[in-house]
Amino acid sequence: MKTTLTIQKILSNIILFNILIYIFINSTAANYEWNTDIFSTLTIPDSSITTRKFALNLTRADLAPDGYTRSVWTSNGQYPGPILQVNKGDRIILNVTNNLVDPTAIHWHGIFQISTNWYDGVAGQTQCPIPNGYSFVYNFSTGDQTGTYWWHSHYLSQYIDGLRGPLIIHDPDDPYLKDYDYEYVITLSDWYHSPSSVLLPLRLAPGYRGRNPIVDSGLISGRGQYNCSAAPSDAECNSDSPQPIYKVVKGKKYRLRVINTSAQSYFWFSIDSHQMTLIEVEGINIQSNKISKLPVHVGQRYSVIISADQEVDNYYIRATILPCEPPPNTTDTIDTETINYNSSVNYNVTGILRYDGASESSLPTSQEWNDEFATNLASCRDLNDSYLIPLTSSTPPNATDTFVFNVTVRPDNTDNIxxxxxxxxxxxxDLSSPSLNQILSGEDPSAFATSLNSYIYDTEDGCVQITxxxxxxxxxxxHLHGHVFWLIGNGTGILGEIDETTFNLENPPVRDTIVVQPQGYSVIRYKINNPGxxxxxxxxxxxxxxxxxxxLIELRKEFQNLTLPEDAKALCTEYQNSEKRSVPGLAGDSYGLLLRGKRRNIGRWAI
Ligand SMILES: [Cu+2]
Incomplete structure (x- = not known):
């Protein structure tokens, strides 16, 4: 009797505690609107709210970002996805409802996910995919991070089809806040007319030795212009699709948050007649530097400030895709075999910076930058370290855990892929049994399959070095998840030729995405402090x-002390059940045949 009473007491206390927690969360949380128009200046979110609830409904819709109509994987009906905006320290509670037919998972690119690794969004690694028809709530704090980020699908190649959008964390104490009046987000991306679920099986076909699929267009903030004379006769295509236009007022200053959300393309971004002051790289405030062109590779972000101090007029915004792979050559089968080899892509993507009062009917007559900085810029490389010096100086500690990663693309002799x-x-x-779930249920990651490419380090307060x-x-x-890193070495050469005495150990650049040069190397370090x-x-x-x-499996013991939320656990059951129900080829799941090892016998141009 006494025991029952005690249990009842404990239970009622638990219920009371949960009610209090519920009241607490809901008194400070509010549904929050997305910023849906990327061409409008950002408004700073209301600072009285610190827990922001968002809803993201994922569906396919026919859209024509570059004038060519195709099925696009949209977020709340739009592409690019809406801008997720919060203030420093805010918690994001975001309900993703998947009506795509394909499974999905959303990654928050650049967010550390401290103690919430299960919301990092990597399908088959940190979570099971969200099956079609299901919802999943991501719930994480942005901690003390600030700056420019983005979110995108991390389920196979799905983000290429449109599942991507900006994520901005405003800082009321931003050191450059007084140096600009307004801010804009600008996304750069490449674009295909065929879904990635068609292109990926071709890329992975046994015997295929071509390059990555050639893109069809480049987009600035989701808008581009395709030359429809190159489109198939039955395609719905408009050669006069709307230009990306950003409006400015003479005398004002603008912070531009530039994000490369491409599948593969490296861009040079510039605005005619307007120098840019570089102030942020991937959430890190840096010493300001004037530049005329900004190199941005996939996953990278920068903030620049421009001053609208030129004559009232229209000026070209330029986003030039650089061919980082050698240009196609008709005598080389590697090139002629390449998927979409006949693409009529215009690599010189343009938009318009329009001053208030300038003509709305005439095109700019402005000239591209050709100053010393622009002419000396190295193609397919990052800005050099001297442009990326953090405002807050730091020194990387000595490494306690050192890894060398030899990375390469080459045929696998066993299956010719x-x-x-x-x-x-x-x-x-392993989509139905992610590494995270296995580790948290007590599995030893050192016994994981080789194909999971696991690297384990457990040194508390230690420092990882990866070459x-x-x-x-x-x-x-x-790109590294869960951390920013110090970039201490970067150059050409192979291991025997890397000269450690050249490492930059005094306030080196800090970021989360770097270009590793062809036949070259990069050396990074980061502190071991985020179990996951x-x-x-x-x-x-x-x-x-x-x-x-x-x-990278960090601090196993501390990680295993964390408890996987019930909804994350339940997601795997839902996913496994949905897989049992699906019929290959009939389920409408566009990757289904690929995952089941039965590649589509489908024409190169078919959609
Ligand atoms: Cu690569």
């Missing part, structure tokens, strides 16, 4: 899906 490798192992995610060596003739932009399973991968989406990814 061209894959991405890290130390001769190509990553294959990435790229043996290919193309660049690989590598963190992806480290090439952000050229084709290379990632070809297996160029590792998972």
């Amino acid at each position: 061209t894959k991405g490798f890290i130390n001769n192992s190509s990553f294959v995610p 990435v060596i790229n043996t290919n003739r193309v660049d690989h932009p590598f 399973v963190w992806a480290f991968h090439c952000h050229i989406e084709w290379h990632l899906d070809m297996g160029m990814s590792a998972q």
Whole structure:
């Protein structure tokens, strides 16, 4: 009797506690609107709210970002996805409802996810995919992070089809706040007319030795102009699709948050007649520098300030895609075999910076920058360190855990498929049994399958050093989840030639995505302080899906002390059930046949 009473008492206390928690959360939380118009200046979110609830409904819709109508994977009906905006320290509670037919998972690119690794959004690594018809709530704090980020699908190659949008964390104490009047977000991306679920199986077809699929367009903030004379006769195509236009008022200053959300393309971004003052790289405030052109690779973000101090007129915004792979050559089968080899892409993507009072009917007559900075800019490389010096100075500690990653794209002799490798192992995610779930249920990650590319380090307060060596003739932009890192070395050469005495150990650049040069290397360090399973991968989406990814397993014991939320656990049951129900080829799941090892016998141009 006494025992029952005690249990009742405990239970009622638990219920009371939960009610109090519920009241607490709901008294400070509010539904929050997305910023849906990327061409309007940002408004700072109301600072009286610190927990912001968002809803993201994912559906397919026919859209024509570059004038060519195709099925686009949209977020709340739009592409690019709406801008997720919060203030420093805010919590984000975001309900994703999947009506795409495909499964999905959303990653918050650049967010540390301290103690919430299960909301990092990597399908088959940190979570099971969200099946079609289901909702999943991501709930994480942005901690003390500020700056420019983005969110995108991390389920196979799905973000290429449109599932991507900006994520901005405003800082009321931003050191550059007084240096601008307004701010805009500008996304740069490449664009295909065929869904990635058609292109990826072609890229992974046995015997295929071509390059990554050639893109059809480049987009500035989701808008581009396709030359419809190159479109198939039955395509719905408009050669006069709307230009990306950003409006400015003479005498005002604008912070532009530039995000490269591409599948594979490296851009040079510039605005005619307007120098840019570089102030932020990937959430890190940096010493300001004037530049005329900004190199941005996939996954990277920068903030620049421009001053509208020129004559009232229209000026070209330029986003030029650089061919980082050698240009196609008709005598080389590697090129003629390449998917979409006949693409009529215009690599010189343009938009308009329009002054208030300027003509709305005439095109700009402005000239592209050709000053010393622009002419000396190295193609397919990052800005050099001297442009990326953090405002808050720091010194990387000595490394306690050191890894060397040899990364390459090459044919796999066993199945004749061209894959991405890290130390001769190509990553294959386990969608129905993610590494995170396995570790939290007590599995020992040191016994994981080789194809999970696991690297484990447990040194408390230690420091990881990773040397990435790229043996290919193309660049690989590598992105780290869960951390920013110090970039202490970067150059050409292979391991024996890396000179440690050249390492930059005094206030080196800090960021989360870097270009590893062709036949070159990058050396990064970061503190061991975020227990979890963190992806480290090439952000050229084709290379990632070809297996160029590792998972970094940090502080196992501390990690295993965390408890996987019930909804994250339940997601795997839902996913496993949905997989049992699905019929290959009939389920409408566009990746279904690929995942089940039955590649589509589908024409190169079919959609
Ligand atoms: Cu790559």
